[in-house]
Amino acid sequence: VCLLRDKLIFYKYMKANGLPVPEVFAVLRNQKMYDINMNEIQLASLSHKEDYFIKSIDGECASFVKHVDNFTEFLRLHDELLKTTDCGTYILQERVEQSEEMSKINPNSLNTYRIVTINKDNSTYLLTGILRVGTQKSGNVDNWAVGGLAIGIKDNGFLKKYGYFKPEHGLKVDRHPDTGVIFSEFKAPLYQEAIKAALTAHKFYYGIRAIGWDIAISPNGPVFIEGNDNWEISLNQACDRPLRKEWEEVIK
Numbered sequence: 001v002c003l004l005r006d007k008l009i010f011y012k013y014m015k016a017n018g019l020p021v022p023e024v025f026a027v028l029r030n031q032k033m034y035d036i037n038m039n040e041i042q043l044a045s046l047s048h049k050e051d052y053f054i055k056s057i058d059g060e061c062a063s064f065v066k067h068v069d070n071f072t073e074f075l076r077l078h079d080e081l082l083k084t085t086d087c088g089t090y091i092l093q094e095r096v097e098q099s100e101e102m103s104k105i106n107p108n109s110l111n112t113y114r115i116v117t118i119n120k121d122n123s124t125y126l127l128t129g130i131l132r133v134g135t136q137k138s139g140n141v142d143n144w145a146v147g148g149l150a151i152g153i154k155d156n157g158f159l160k161k162y163g164y165f166k167p168e169h170g171l172k173v174d175r176h177p178d179t180g181v182i183f184s185e186f187k188a189p190l191y192q193e194a195i196k197a198a199l200t201a202h203k204f205y206y207g208i209r210a211i212g213w214d215i216a217i218s219p220n221g222p223v224f225i226e227g228n229d230n231w232e233i234s235l236n237q238a239c240d241r242p243l244r245k246e247w248e249e250v251i252k
Contacts, residue, residue, distance in 0.1 A: 001208065001229050003205060004205070004208070004211065004226075004227040004228065004229050005058055005229070006057055006058060007024075007055060007056075007057050007058070007059075007091050007093075007226070008024060008027060008057055008089075008091055010226070010227060011024045011091070011093075013204070014201070014224055017201075017204050019197070019200070019201050019204075019224055020197075020218075020220075020221070020222065020223045020224060021223065021224050021225075022093050022094050022095070022096050022223060022225065023093065023094040024036055024091045024092065024093050024094075025049070025052075025092055025093075025094065026041065026046060026091075026092040027057075027089065027090070027091055027092070028054070028078070028081065028089065028090040028091075028092070029088075029089040029090075030089075031082055033045075033046070043075070043078065046071065046074065046092070047071045048071075049068075049071065049074070049092070050068075050069060050070050050071075051067075051068070051069060051095050052067075052068050052092055052093060052094050052095055053065060053066065053067055053068065053092070053093045053094075053095060054066045054068060054074075054077060054090050054091070054092055054093075055090060055091050055093060056088060056089075056090055057088070057089040057090060057091055058089075064090070065141055067095075068092075095110075096110055096216050096218055096223050096225070097218055097219060098110055098111065098216060098217065098218065099189060099190075099217045099218055099219050100219070101189040101217070102189050102216075102217045104179070104181060104186070105131075105133055105176055105179060105181045105186055106133045106134050106135065106142075106176055106178065106179055106181075107179075108134060108136070108139075108178070109133070109134025109135075109138065109139070109141055109142045109148070110134070110141075110142060110216050110225070111131065111132060111133045111134060111142050111216070111217075112131075112132050112142055112214045112215055112216050112225055113129055113130070113131055113132070113153075113188070113191065113194050113213070113214070113215045113216075113217075114129065114130050114131075114132055114150070114212055114213070114214060114231070114235065114236065115128075115129040115194060115195055115198045115212070115213045115215055116128045116129065116210060116211070116212045116213075116231060116236060117198045117199055117201075117202045117210070117211055117213065118202075118209065118210050118250050119202050119203070119205070119206055119208065119209060119210075119211075120209065120250060122206075124199045124202045124203055125199070126195055126198075126199070127210065127236075127243070127246065127247075127250070128236040128240045128241070128243060129153050129191070129194075129195065129236075129240070130150050130151060130152050130153060130235070130236055130239045130240050131150070131151045131153060131159060131188055132144060132148055132149070132150050132214075133148060133149045133150075133151065133163065133176065134148050134149075135147055135148060135149055135176070135177055135178055136177070136178050137169060144165075144166045144235055145166060146169075147165065147166075147169045147170075148165075149163040149164065149165060149173070149176070150163065150164055150235055150238070150239040151163040151164070151183050151239060152239045152240040152241070153188050153191060153240070157187050157188050157191050157192070158184060158185070158186065158187050158188070159183040159184060159186050159187075159188060160183065160184065160239075160240075161174055161183060161184045162174055162183065163176070163183050163239070164238050164239050189217050190217050190221060190222060193221060193222055194215045194217065194222040197215065197221075197222045197224070198211075198213045198215060201213065201224065201227070205227070208229055209250065209251065210229075210231070210250065211227050211228065211229060211231070212227070212228040212229075212231025212232070212236075213226070213227050213228075214226040214227075214228070233247065
């Protein structure tokens, strides 16, 4: 499970197995900066970096994800983090450029598929998949927990009629509230390719029965953002279909 939950370990393990992930270029740990090989570096060595993210190494539900435009903004965030009682550990990760087709539904966040794969009897297969889309409410992330939308995907690749907010943020809508894109008319780009990539990746995590993959679509194809062992089945049940009987079969 730590291969998924620790974002630095996840990055290194995926990269070692030839799976596409955003580049991690630095680590902030115990109030010191390190490069990807955990060699201590000076803050000034990052002065040329722009347009990236700082993420808590074990954060969930976008608990700490901050976009950084430039070095000045990074220094401000860095100083804020040092003031906390427990600075913790954070990765600095390059931003993924989203494909033009995926940007049509919402250009202001990285929209991702949540694809759940099963590893059983030495084979992997798809359980369920949805599209998560950011909104003005969720800012620059697509997470359901902070106001993003989740939409089911039909077998033909088109989205289902309704997208759903997590209840504390809203109900259901048939089009994106900011871009006006009608969900049932939008075909999920490279969805089958994303499924194939997820099935391949799960073979390297043979000790975990089910994984919820967050996969973005870049101009070059699918890119893995995260893999989740605790992938919140209710999200896919609300937006795709009931899963109780299928899940009971999985864990039998």
